[in-house]
Amino acid sequence: LRAMPLRAAGPRGRLLPLLLVALAACAVRASEITFELPDNAKQCFYEEIAQGTKCTLEFQVITGGHYDVDCRLEDPDGIVLYKEMKKQYDSFTFTASRNGTYKFCFSNEFSTFTHKTVYFDFQVGEDPPLFPSENRVTALTQMESACVSIHEALKSVIDYQTHFRLREAQGRSRAEDLNTRVAYWSIGEAIILLVVSIGQVFLLKSFFSDKRTTTTRVGS
Amino acid sequence: LALYFHSGEREEKCIIEDVPSDTLVIGNYRVQRWDIHKQDFLESAPGLGMFVTVTTPSAEVLLSKLYGPQGTFSFTSYLSGEHIICLQSNSTRFVAFAGSKLRIHLDIRVGEHFLDESVVQAKDKVNEVNIRLEHLIEQIHHVSKEQNYEREREEKFRKTSEETNSNILWWAVVQTLILISIGIWQIKSLRDFFISKKLV
Numbered sequence: 001l002r003a004m005p006l007r008a009a010g011p012r013g014r015l016l017p018l019l020l021v022a023l024a025a026c027a028v029r030a031s032e033i034t035f036e037l038p039d040n041a042k043q044c045f046y047e048e049i050a051q052g053t054k055c056t057l058e059f060q061v062i063t064g065g066h067y068d069v070d071c072r073l074e075d076p077d078g079i080v081l082y083k084e085m086k087k088q089y090d091s092f093t094f095t096a097s098r099n100g101t102y103k104f105c106f107s108n109e110f111s112t113f114t115h116k117t118v119y120f121d122f123q124v125g126e127d128p129p130l131f132p133s134e135n136r137v138t139a140l141t142q143m144e145s146a147c148v149s150i151h152e153a154l155k156s157v158i159d160y161q162t163h164f165r166l167r168e169a170q171g172r173s174r175a176e177d178l179n180t181r182v183a184y185w186s187i188g189e190a191i192i193l194l195v196v197s198i199g200q201v202f203l204l205k206s207f208f209s210d211k212r213t214t215t216t217r218v219g220s
Numbered sequence: 221l222a223l224y225f226h227s228g229e230r231e232e233k234c235i236i237e238d239v240p241s242d243t244l245v246i247g248n249y250r251v252q253r254w255d256i257h258k259q260d261f262l263e264s265a266p267g268l269g270m271f272v273t274v275t276t277p278s279a280e281v282l283l284s285k286l287y288g289p290q291g292t293f294s295f296t297s298y299l300s301g302e303h304i305i306c307l308q309s310n311s312t313r314f315v316a317f318a319g320s321k322l323r324i325h326l327d328i329r330v331g332e333h334f335l336d337e338s339v340v341q342a343k344d345k346v347n348e349v350n351i352r353l354e355h356l357i358e359q360i361h362h363v364s365k366e367q368n369y370e371r372e373r374e375e376k377f378r379k380t381s382e383e384t385n386s387n388i389l390w391w392a393v394v395q396t397l398i399l400i401s402i403g404i405w406q407i408k409s410l411r412d413f414f415i416s417k418k419l420v
Contacts, residue, residue, distance in 0.1 A: 029222045029223075029327075031222065031223040031326075031327060031328075032328075033223075033235050033326070033328065034235060034236040034237065034238065035233075035234065035235045035236060036234065036236065043225065044225060044226070045223055045224070045225045046223070046224050046225065047222050047223050047224070048222065117236065122223065124222065130352060131348075131352075141349075143349045144349060144352075147349060147352045147353065147356065150356050151352075151356060151359075154356065154359045154360065154363065157363055158359070158362075158363060161363060161366050161367070161370075164370065165238070165366070165370060168370065168373060168374060168377065169238065169373075171377060172373065172376065172377040172380065175377060175380045175381050175384065176380055178384050179380055179383055179384040179387065182384055182387050182388055182391070183387060186387070186388075186391035186394075186395070189391075189395060190391070190394065190395055190398055193395065193398055193399065193402065194398065194402065197402040197403075197405075197406060198402075200406070201405075201406050201409050201410060204410065205410075205413055208413070208414075208417055208419070
């Protein structure tokens, strides 16, 4: 939020507070955090948002168990704006209906022993224009228009890249899980096989042991 | 500093940043302490500090410093991978102190080089476009580095999948061999046993 120099009230007196409000509504903040959520834990994040700001919450589970988490978004009055259980990925856009502290929580309380790695991206407000039109006399030059379109394209490239990175991390985590499970299960199965087969032979041999007085002897 | 979360007095909170090598990561934080008497978070808490620890993917400690209640830390990754940034307060109070918690405001920026807004305010037309172009070039370099890193990770992913594939095949063969040889041994052993017991 850029500090606006205060000007004396005049014919533009009404415009200035409007502009300030508009600027405040356009304050852009984007926080993306990847964190580990232990089993049976809940982690909440809070953010102060001004009324009328368009916000987007996007989250994705990268590693852990069934790759799902509970998510819940509440407004300052405690009204639940968004609530989903066991979701792997979701994106939720809303416009702040009032000023205050909004709270969103991720919960892994349904899981008994798997830690989950969760990524979320909380975008508040729209991006400010590259070439702000306050003191503009002419329209944007070609150079400036080119800059603006390159900037937009790059923003979407970075956005797609982040999504791809997360999907790839998730796929890789599943593949590594699978690899470990295959290795352990195969070794386990081989051991069980050996133990059971050898055990069977010795058990059978013990049925015909001379120590026992069998009653099935066809006797002379 | 907008986003905040709560943490226990002596609790360590960590976040993970998966970054390519040679990337600058800047973190801004502010911490407030809960006051029992006022039932609110204090504006400033003198003497409260935060240990910031950054661990590289190879479990080396890259940064470990004590900062005040408000601070900025930064590091440049030299390995690509998951770096773990941990924050822990230096509070010496007992954990059993009921109801004490911390409010940590956090903002982490990866690989971005921020425009110096005051320079942009200069009315020189050519300079403004120049600066925007430099910023764009930085963004493109960052995208390129991320893509390179992505290529390395996809290779690792592919290797894991191929290893799983050959593991499955190999273990199936080994188990079949074990099954056949154990079967033969069982029959031979039992036959010899019955012959020795004069049952056959």
